[in-house]
Amino acid sequence: MAATDTTATGTAPPVGTSEDLQAALSRVDPVRKRKDRAMRLVVYLAFTLAMVPLVSLVWSVLSRGSGRLDAYFLLHSMRNVFGGMDAGGAYHAILGTLLVTGWAALISVPIGLMVAVYLVEYGTGKLARAVTFLVDVMTGIPSIVAGLFAFALFYLAVGPQKAGIIGSVALAVLMTPVVVRSSEEMLRLVPNELREASYALGVPKWLTIIKVVLRTAVAGLTTGVMIAVARVIGETAPLIITVGMTASINRDVFHENMMTLPVFVYDQYGRGLTSCAPGAVDCVPTINFDRAWAAALTLIIIVMLLNLVARAVSRWFAPKVRG
Amino acid sequence: MLENGALENGLENGDGLENGDASENGDASENGDASENGDASTRRAAVAVADRLAVTGRRSGRGLDRGFRYLAVTSGVLIVMVLAAVAIFLVVQAWPALRAGRSVSDEVGWIPDGSSVLEAVGPLVFGTVLAALVALAVAVPVAIGIALFISHYAPRRLASALGYLVDLLAAIPSVVYGLWGVMVLAPLLHPVFSWLVRWLGWIPLFAGDSAGNASNPPRVLMTASLVLAVMILPIITAVCREVFLTTPTLHEEAALALGATRWEMIRMAVLPYGRSGIVSASMLGLGRALGETMAVLMVLSPGMLYSLKMLVGSQQQTIAANIAAKFNDASPMGHSALIATGLALFVITMMVNMAARAIVARRKDFSGAN
Numbered sequence: 001m002a003a004t005d006t007t008a009t010g011t012a013p014p015v016g017t018s019e020d021l022q023a024a025l026s027r028v029d030p031v032r033k034r035k036d037r038a039m040r041l042v043v044y045l046a047f048t049l050a051m052v053p054l055v056s057l058v059w060s061v062l063s064r065g066s067g068r069l070d071a072y073f074l075l076h077s078m079r080n081v082f083g084g085m086d087a088g089g090a091y092h093a094i095l096g097t098l099l100v101t102g103w104a105a106l107i108s109v110p111i112g113l114m115v116a117v118y119l120v121e122y123g124t125g126k127l128a129r130a131v132t133f134l135v136d137v138m139t140g141i142p143s144i145v146a147g148l149f150a151f152a153l154f155y156l157a158v159g160p161q162k163a164g165i166i167g168s169v170a171l172a173v174l175m176t177p178v179v180v181r182s183s184e185e186m187l188r189l190v191p192n193e194l195r196e197a198s199y200a201l202g203v204p205k206w207l208t209i210i211k212v213v214l215r216t217a218v219a220g221l222t223t224g225v226m227i228a229v230a231r232v233i234g235e236t237a238p239l240i241i242t243v244g245m246t247a248s249i250n251r252d253v254f255h256e257n258m259m260t261l262p263v264f265v266y267d268q269y270g271r272g273l274t275s276c277a278p279g280a281v282d283c284v285p286t287i288n289f290d291r292a293w294a295a296a297l298t299l300i301i302i303v304m305l306l307n308l309v310a311r312a313v314s315r316w317f318a319p320k321v322r323g
Numbered sequence: 324m325l326e327n328g329a330l331e332n333g334l335e336n337g338d339g340l341e342n343g344d345a346s347e348n349g350d351a352s353e354n355g356d357a358s359e360n361g362d363a364s365t366r367r368a369a370v371a372v373a374d375r376l377a378v379t380g381r382r383s384g385r386g387l388d389r390g391f392r393y394l395a396v397t398s399g400v401l402i403v404m405v406l407a408a409v410a411i412f413l414v415v416q417a418w419p420a421l422r423a424g425r426s427v428s429d430e431v432g433w434i435p436d437g438s439s440v441l442e443a444v445g446p447l448v449f450g451t452v453l454a455a456l457v458a459l460a461v462a463v464p465v466a467i468g469i470a471l472f473i474s475h476y477a478p479r480r481l482a483s484a485l486g487y488l489v490d491l492l493a494a495i496p497s498v499v500y501g502l503w504g505v506m507v508l509a510p511l512l513h514p515v516f517s518w519l520v521r522w523l524g525w526i527p528l529f530a531g532d533s534a535g536n537a538s539n540p541p542r543v544l545m546t547a548s549l550v551l552a553v554m555i556l557p558i559i560t561a562v563c564r565e566v567f568l569t570t571p572t573l574h575e576e577a578a579l580a581l582g583a584t585r586w587e588m589i590r591m592a593v594l595p596y597g598r599s600g601i602v603s604a605s606m607l608g609l610g611r612a613l614g615e616t617m618a619v620l621m622v623l624s625p626g627m628l629y630s631l632k633m634l635v636g637s638q639q640q641t642i643a644a645n646i647a648a649k650f651n652d653a654s655p656m657g658h659s660a661l662i663a664t665g666l667a668l669f670v671i672t673m674m675v676n677m678a679a680r681a682i683v684a685r686r687k688d689f690s691g692a693n
Binding site: 025028032033035036039040042043044045046047049050051053054056057060061111114115117118119121122123127128130131133134135136137138139140141142143144145146148149151152153155156160173176177180204205206207209230233234235236237240241244262263265266269289292293296299300303304307 | 385387388390391392394395396397398399400401402403405406408409412413415416464465467468469471472473476477485488489491492494495496497498499500501502503505506507508553556560582584585586587589607610611613614615616617620621643646647650651655658661662665668669672673675676677679680684
């Protein structure tokens, strides 16, 4: 700043030579200019720096996981698979993930939706403010703590055991605030005129909410729920301590251990390299890592599909609201 | 709104018997404006209309209306109760281990002999906080850079797409980060860590082991922290971006009109305006990093020391990773002890999150955005 001033005032031309004045005013002090350039470079670098792990991660999952990701992998469990056998898949884990997450959605979507309805349609005063704040705080509960909570809850109710439903409760604790937040946003978008028109026709409030408000917002609500599902479907830690692991297919969420896809990744990674006898056929030393990467790829594909479908739903089925 | 309020009032006259005081309260908050504004004659007319409208079936509809309201309010209360329940159940389950005092170390393997849960949780809290703080120190400057890039540097048309790329980082499951961290990132980092130990080993964080080397493979806290940094990048970026985008355009234009370069404009207008946003974003990121399990669990070779050496293995451990690693093989007393450590984690993250949210809320109050 100071340097510009001196050039502008020190060698200030008399009034009239506007070209000189313009030149003096438009010239930026080189130090400041250099600093500006440097900071621009830093900002660009920061962005590039963030892209490096993303690209590296996606690339390594794709390149290392795609080799083993085939129909066999998707349709077989790990039952009777041991050592370096070139066999086994993630069917039981995919099934478990879908069941556990499905139950979590079944628990959390009605509750989350009703909380959002409460906040938007009924909520006033202290309780509503407390709920809003606590929902925000709830989004910050560490996933492992949610797992411990679910474990403790069922421990007091039915004693120590593992079951899919316990994991579902843990995931529901993590999922509910996300559902509330997104549903709340969607319900607030519904124009008040619609509600008032409905009331004017003598429709009671509860029916107005169900038939008008929720109907209007249904695309946004679906999107929100799917994104919430995508958020929790990759949770690992709470499932390790509540659902456990197994090599077999278990369709019963209320009894016994279940395998889930994220835990499968962790478990396969933890098994490490296998040692093959020299000259052994049908033995792959890196088989466990291969399965871990393939399962990771499967998981990422599921998450991305959920995200894409969610976006598509919101784009295609969104009501055309005119301001 | 007026019709509705009057309608309900009218119906209330009709079946006053079943109306408890609860519904009175509810109606007062909701329809207060209607009954206040409407003068007596309008109201009487409305009641008459309402009476005529109140044909058969109304009564059950009204019950449904109230039932639905109760359902909504109950759900709201449920959220409050769940959060309370998390705390209560954790305390109940942690109590045996807390009460056992020093004798807990006889039953639980990972607790050093002769120490209580409270003493044993110390190094874990230390490791958790250290990992999270280092992750934060790495992530915040980068996140601010990205947020500035998206809000002020990138071409307008590309900005949202680029923002979406950063959000993609948040969509990747933590276990995949763990897998990537230990199998891809760690081998790449070893030369860097060796270099750090050799030249910057005098800094306690970068100190080497007894032989003066960095651990190889680098399953050390620094690797875990870097993975954590990548994981918390999206949330910090998202909040910062929102805040930067709300900088009043007048401030920015005023700075530019006074001859500021773009960077000077950012330093004078954008960053001061977004300071509280950056702070709360960082605290949200800190909350995430504190509670993250899988990256640490898969990357770190754990230890139970108060050690600053981030490039040496078997020094520290975090609460979350310790729980996940030990829980399945634990005895009932072991479960209790681990839940006690989980309680500590819960309290720490709740405090950090509440502080972050409070800052955001306060900011909202006086920013005039609403």
